[in-house]
Amino acid sequence: MIVDIHAHYFPKAYNESLLSIGGRSVPEGARALTARPLRSDGPEQIATRLEQMDDAGVQMQVLSPAASPPYAEKEADAVAAARLINDTYAELAARHPGRFNAVVSLPLPHIDASLREMARGLDQLGMLGVSMTCSCFDRSTAEAEFEPLYAEMNRRGAVLNYHPIQNGICSPMINDYKFTVAVGASLEDTAIVLHLIARRVPERYPNITYVVPHLGGLIPMQLQRLDNQVPSRYPDLPERPSVTARRFYYDTVGHGSHAALLCAWKAFGADHLVAGSDYPVLMAFETYRQTFQYVRECGLPEADAERILHHNAQIVLGLPH
Secondary structure: OEEEEEEEOOOHHHHHHHHHHOHHHOOHHHHHHHHOOOOOOOHHHHHHHHHHHHHHOEEEEEEEOOOOOOOOOOHHHHHHHHHHHHHHHHHHHHHOOOOEEEEEEOOOOOHHHHHHHHHHHHHHOOOOEEEEEOEEOOEEOOOHHHHHHHHHHHHHOOEEEEEOOOOHHHOHHHHOOOOOOOOHHHHHHHHHHHHHHHOOHHHHOOOOEEEEOHHHOOHHHHHHHHHHHOOOOOOOOOOOHHHHHOOOEEEOOOOOOHHHHHHHHHHHOHHHEEOOOOEOHHHHOOOHHHHHHHHHHOOOOHHHHHHHHHOHHHHHHOOOO
């Protein structure tokens, strides 16, 4: 069975909470996602979701709030939103044992509060890892101010799932042309890998399992160029950038592109690709079943497709496989 490491769930109360906080708590690219009727916590929506999971051969979804994390300028607002989303996920998992779990959402940019919520989510709620977006209020989450979080995740040997926040890497060359989501999300994925490499985060926090979404954005196509040109700018790197990039895991969300998946497979190897769907985003274009089926259709060796679909996410998350 498949463990979907990249799925989303939008409780109505949480959406309303973010909208009531307003301001920078709802990134421009995520406002439509948060405001439109994407509620997914009604009984009929949960029943439909479980039917779709059964049809796709998905045993479990690992939930996170996509580009609408519980970030707020006021700590109290961020903490209330984080507790709401984490408690809601935990309650859903308790109602449907073995079908749902989650990664802990943190009340950033408030570090001490985030450390407390991380502990609550992992130790009390039984969550499988930690969720962070690629940036927080236009600051890369690889920056120094977030290092206490990395230190704690490293101490715990935690899984860290990244997700774009839909700010188009703060670039008018992306956002002014309305490519914030279509292209900007992939650029955010690319940027967090580059930032982690440049700041030597994996070297200093090697016990974290880093999971990057959407096949790593541009990274699969850049490995040789990074090896050729980055060392002159960062002469103290402990290893070639491609070696560090291959230490991460990348989910299979690729909008059905055989070329993109094959590129990531050749770049990272089958062992570092994990099954993900971006549920329900891609369902505007393909069925939930097809989101995974394309892994078998693109020409990978059968053993590699089997490993990607049925084993790697379980290994990463410490689940039976």
